[in-house]
Structures are given as structure tokens and as C-alpha cells.
Amino acid sequence: MRPAAKVILALDVDNFQRAKYFLDRLYPRIKIFKVGIHLFSACGPRIVKAIHKKGGEVFLDLKFFDIPNSVANAVRQAVRLRVKMLTLHILGGAQMLAVAVKAAKEEAGRLGLKRPLLIGITVLTSRESKPGNVLMLARAGLKCSLDGVVCSAREAQSLRKRLKKRFLIITPGIRPGGCGDDQKRTATVKEALRAGSDFLVIGRPILQAKDPLAQAEGILKEIGAYERRD
Ligand code: C5P
Secondary structure, rough: OOOOOOEEOOOOOOOOOHHHHHHHHOHHHHOEEEHHHHHHHHOHHHHHHHHHHOOEEEEEEEOOOOOOHHHHHHHHHHHHHHHHEEEEEEHHHHHHHHHHHHHHHHHHHHHOOOOEEEEOOOOOOOOOOOOOHHHHHHHHHHOOOEEEOOOOOOHHHHHHHOOOOEEEEEOOOOOOOOOOOOOOEEOOEEEEOOOOOOOEEOOHHHHHOOOHHHHHHHHHHHHEEEEHHH
């Protein structure tokens, strides 16, 4: 049996103070915080250290996509930051992914640290996509030894069925009560769980809620009820 799915809060905010506000309010109910291009461009490693200091874990979502040498060096830096997981675009190609995996192993081994989970981006959930594209990309990523993929809950189920290997599925685009923004391939919490997601990435539905903690608690309760179902 898989362990219960976990919520990752996407800390998509403008500055350190705002990020710290959500960190202080939501930890320890939320334990994993996603730092993406928005927040990392604003305050860099400082926020990663603040999350660790609080006791939380970091999902560094910078979606690396560059020449293999540059990506390998970026991955080494992410290992030094002790992040739990990081993302890179599967479209960057097999060589880029292979050197990233090697760099993560080497750097973690050299420093005696746990290697971060390397998670491949398939197709962004803000875009429409044919299920076949996501499957093809996921297969390519797993062949290069990535630990998991990001995909919408809509594709997760078919990936679980078709790809026999054990791998992590991370699903963004979760909309507990419908959708009215830029996300296209959305799902409710229950749909994501039913599809086999291991991690649910949730940003705006919590960040923009009147009471973010109550919203997070509601989502966690829904996950708990799902895990306890008959
Ligand atoms: O606010 P919202 O819940 O839409 O946030 C979703 C988060 O997941 C954003 O930080 C976005 O960058 C990220 N993401 C995504 N689709 C992907 C990969 C990451 O929406 N394929």
C-alpha cells in the first residue's frame, strides 16, 4: 500500500515576508513547501534556509532546462541547499537528465547527504495536452532514472496503469471548488487521490483563501477520509 498522499504548498508569493507569513501559519500542518521561480527570483536560498529552520522540507521547482553541463551544476547547488525534491524538464533530453541524475548522486555522496528526488516535468497543467504526450515524456524520464513526474491528475491514472515501475506522481492544478484561472487540466482533491497522486501541489486555493489554515485543514481532512475509506 502506498503511504498517504501529501500536500505541498506552492509558495508563489512576492517576497520573503509573505512567504514567512504562510510558513509560520501553515507549518506543521503543511510540511513541504514549494519554492518556484517566482519566490526564488525574489529571495533565493534565504527562503530555503528559513523553511528548513522551521522544520519544513523544500520542493525546489525551478524547472531546469538548459545544456547538460549547466543543469548538472545547478543540480549540485540544489543538493547543497538540501532540498527534498527538485524539478527539471523531461523535454531537456536524455543526456541532460542523465547528467542531472549523476550530479545529484555524486554531490550527495560527496557531502554525505540524502540525494534529492529528481522530478520530471511532462506538460504544464496550464496547457491542453493529449494524454499520449504525457505518457511518452513520463516514459522517457523514468528511463533516465528520474524518481517521478509532474502531471495533471487527469493523466496520473493512465500513467500508473501503463508504467509498471514504481515512481512518484506529483499533481498540481488542484482546485477544491472548481477553477477560474490559468490552470486548464485541473482536478479536485478526491480526483487526484483516486488517480494515484503521491503529492498534491496546491497554491492559490490556499494562498488566496480567507483563512488559509482552515482551507489547508479542510484539504488534509479530505485526504484523511479518503485514505480511511473502505
Ligand atoms: O496556484 P496553483 O495551485 O495553480 O499552483 C500550482 C503550482 O504548481 C504553481 O507553482 C505552478 O508553477 C506549479 N506547476 C504547475 N504545473 C506543472 C508544474 C508545476 O502548475 N506542470
